[in-house]
Amino acid sequence: MLFSRTFIPTAREAPKGLSDPAVARMARAGYAAADVETGELSLLPLGSMLWEGIAGTFFDLAREAGIQMVDFNEIASDSLSVAARYVKSYRQLPLSFASGNPRRIDACGFAAGAGEAALQRDGFLDTVRKICREAGLSPRDGRTIEEERSYVALAVDKGSWHSKEGFVCRSCDWCGDDAAPVYPTVRPSGEEAHLEEVETPGADTIAELCRQLGITPDRTLKTLFYAAEQGTDKEILAVLTRGDHQVNDRKLSHALGGVVVRFADPLEIREAVGDLAGYLGPVGLPAGIRILADRHIEGSSRLVAGANRPGFHLLNACWGRDYKASDTADLVSLQEGFPCPLCGSPIAASYLRSVAVAVTDPGPSPLTFQDEGGALSKAHRWEGTFCVTPLALTLAGGERIPPRFAPLDVNVLVTSMRNDDAVGLGNILAERLEEKGFRVLLDDRDERAGVKFSDAELIGLPVTIVVGREASEGVVEAWKPDGNREELPADAVVELVSHWSR
Numbered sequence: 001m002l003f004s005r006t007f008i009p010t011a012r013e014a015p016k017g018l019s020d021p022a023v024a025r026m027a028r029a030g031y032a033a034a035d036v037e038t039g040e041l042s043l044l045p046l047g048s049m050l051w052e053g054i055a056g057t058f059f060d061l062a063r064e065a066g067i068q069m070v071d072f073n074e075i076a077s078d079s080l081s082v083a084a085r086y087v088k089s090y091r092q093l094p095l096s097f098a099s100g101n102p103r104r105i106d107a108c109g110f111a112a113g114a115g116e117a118a119l120q121r122d123g124f125l126d127t128v129r130k131i132c133r134e135a136g137l138s139p140r141d142g143r144t145i146e147e148e149r150s151y152v153a154l155a156v157d158k159g160s161w162h163s164k165e166g167f168v169c170r171s172c173d174w175c176g177d178d179a180a181p182v183y184p185t186v187r188p189s190g191e192e193a194h195l196e197e198v199e200t201p202g203a204d205t206i207a208e209l210c211r212q213l214g215i216t217p218d219r220t221l222k223t224l225f226y227a228a229e230q231g232t233d234k235e236i237l238a239v240l241t242r243g244d245h246q247v248n249d250r251k252l253s254h255a256l257g258g259v260v261v262r263f264a265d266p267l268e269i270r271e272a273v274g275d276l277a278g279y280l281g282p283v284g285l286p287a288g289i290r291i292l293a294d295r296h297i298e299g300s301s302r303l304v305a306g307a308n309r310p311g312f313h314l315l316n317a318c319w320g321r322d323y324k325a326s327d328t329a330d331l332v333s334l335q336e337g338f339p340c341p342l343c344g345s346p347i348a349a350s351y352l353r354s355v356a357v358a359v360t361d362p363g364p365s366p367l368t369f370q371d372e373g374g375a376l377s378k379a380h381r382w383e384g385t386f387c388v389t390p391l392a393l394t395l396a397g398g399e400r401i402p403p404r405f406a407p408l409d410v411n412v413l414v415t416s417m418r419n420d421d422a423v424g425l426g427n428i429l430a431e432r433l434e435e436k437g438f439r440v441l442l443d444d445r446d447e448r449a450g451v452k453f454s455d456a457e458l459i460g461l462p463v464t465i466v467v468g469r470e471a472s473e474g475v476v477e478a479w480k481p482d483g484n485r486e487e488l489p490a491d492a493v494v495e496l497v498s499h500w501s502r
């Protein structure tokens with residue numbers, strides 16, 4: 001491939017306002033054009049090759065996992081209509097398809113049993129994890145609370161495109177967002193003591209309450225009133241969490257079966273609980289009101305709660321003795337330091353780029369087949385999506401693109417187009433390398449050597465062969481992926497490139 005005939009618009013500076021160093025690098029190296037306003041990337045020839053290489057690797061590995069490549073317009077509906085037409089018996093299952101383009105690949109499949117569908121889904125996610133590892137990245141596993149979607153994500157720096165705030169475990173591969181499912185591993189304990197009312201004037205905040213009583217926020221109980229709405233139905237309910245925790249609206253909505261939730265206003269609260277005033281608490285609430293407690297509250301004793309009386313709190317409020325919850329659920333947002341749901345190590349805040357997501361039985365599956373006993377049975381379904389861009393950007397943000405994913409194998413850089421020996425030797429080397437199956441960029445531009453050198457560093461192909469002054473003696477310089485440079489006879493170039501490329 002001739003550099004002079006290929007659109008690789010390298011630039012000294014990245015577009016202004018780019019927060020993501022990987023995107024900045026792609027833009028400077030002429031792989032992609034980035035729109036800072038919209039966050040859109042347009043892939044130029046080198047970027048296109050990088051993205052295609054990742055998608056191609058996915059297709060190769062997915063085939064090994066039993067996922068078959070097809071070309072469907074709408075994978076979910078087309079695969080269903082194809083399967084409905086051809087699948088008659090359990091012998092034809094499981095059946096998994098993938099279809100897509102270099103930016104996004106969708107996959108789905110059918111299986112006779114739920115377990116088998118989950119295995120197929122895991123095979124899909126494993127394929128994505130494998131690509132991440134081959135690219136030198138550490139994939140992390142997450143799960144959403146709604147529909148139990150599983151996903152694969154990469155931990156990235158703040159400001160990275162296609163990323164959002166989340167958490168990672170310091171000891172295992174777990175990751176999650178603030179609504180990730182969490183189960184308290186240790187319940188607050190302590191000996192029971194008498195319920196006691198104390199005066200707490202002006203303790204309108206947890207911080208002030210803690211200051212007055214000389215306690216930490218994890219010893220307090222928050223009582224919040226929410227309105228749960230569905231259509232024209234509205235219910236006012238009380239939600240209990242520890243003072244150091246935050247109610248997560250997504251979790252609350254999920255626990256209530258997907259209804260819309262919001263804070264109740266003062267009038268709604270008065271209508272629900274009557275003439276109670278002051279700091280609200282669960283002790284002595286009217287019997288009709290539903291109390292939903294976060295799991296951290298279950299079994300707790302000696303928490304400080306509002307006394308439902310102006311200027312007073314209760315000490316030693318005890319679960320089951322002084323108040324009862326209608327139900328418990330996982331209701332609070334994850335915070336730094338929470339135990340990892342998998343291994344119990346503390347979690348840390350991070351930014352996450354989701355690479356793939358998958359779910360089993362996303363809806364009723366209309367596909368029927370004859371099972372082993374001859375009876376008509378419904379197939380189980382799974383669906384997944386692999387987004388190439390987040391992976392490509394993370395990969396491009398590293399030190400160097402791994403040879404396996406590099407858009408081309410070698411850059412043959414002729415330092416001066418006025419040096420006939422160099423031009424001749426450059427052409428011969430490019431030809432020889434191409435004959436051996438390597439993908440070559442021949443820098444034949446009539447530019448200063450310095451420009452070509454800095455472009456070669458930006459573009460970052462695994463190997464660069466510099467053909468310069470010593471071309472007449474048949475000597476060139478090789479820039480190797482380990483960062484070292486060495487002079488070598490032109491005859492040894494093919495061997496060196498074979499050694500370092502994929």
Ligand SMILES: [Zn+2]
Binds near residue numbers: 169170171174340343
């Ligand atoms: Zn962990």
